[in-house]
Amino acid sequence: MKQTSLRWACLAAAALIILVDQLSKSWALELLKTEGATRLLAAWLDATLVLNRSNAFGVAPIAGQVSRWGLAAFNLVVAAALVWWLWRRRLGYAAALGVAFLVAGAVGNAIDRIRWGVVVDFLDLSRLGFHWVFNVADASVDVGIALVALSFAAAREPRPAANGAGDIR
Numbered sequence: 762m763k764q765t766s767l768r769w770a771c772l773a774a775a776a777l778i779i780l781v782d783q784l785s786k787s788w789a790l791e792l793l794k795t796e797g798a799t800r801l802l803a804a805w806l807d808a809t810l811v812l813n814r815s816n817a818f819g820v821a822p823i824a825g826q827v828s829r830w831g832l833a834a835f836n837l838v839v840a841a842a843l844v845w846w847l848w849r850r851r852l853g854y855a856a857a858l859g860v861a862f863l864v865a866g867a868v869g870n871a872i873d874r875i876r877w878g879v880v881v882d883f884l885d886l887s888r889l890g891f892h893w894v895f896n897v898a899d900a901s902v903d904v905g906i907a908l909v910a911l912s913f914a915a916a917r918e919p920r921p922a923a924n925g926a927g928d929i930r
Contacts, residue, residue, distance in 0.1 A: 771861035811894040
């Protein structure tokens with residue numbers, strides 16, 4: 762696949778992920794209605810409505826409108842930088858797809874902050890021992906990080922040992 766085709770395919774994938782993210786959050790808001798409400802979806806999965814005013818794992822302090830607009834702007838700047846990087850660099854399939862997942866996650870959560878003032882989290886895997894509630898955009902960021910990291914780790918050339926150790930003769 763040509764780089765231009767790959768880039769457009771990745772942007773289309775990002776748009777699809779954003780659509781799934783936004784539709785799933787609207788569904789969760791309609792199903793759960795109030796923060797803290799929980800519904801069993803499967804033996805291992807609950808839908809629990811959490812309105813996240815901070816960022817991942819609550820690292821950023823909550824500062825009202827500053828948090829809302831500052832984090833939304835930060836997400837959009839990161840997404841724009843990643844799209845620029847995708848367009849300017851020759852990336853392999855995994856790295857390019859990883860960038861698409863990162864862009865989708867950043868934009869999905871930015872849309873929440875702009876639209877609702879919070880990020881809508883609802884996927885609850887606490888029955889499996891994972892105690893954070895998250896959403897499709899959050900999962901997309903995780904997948905993107907993994908794909909980019911793995912693609913760059915796989916692309917690194919092995920360095921010969923400085924003392925010649927490890928040579929097979």
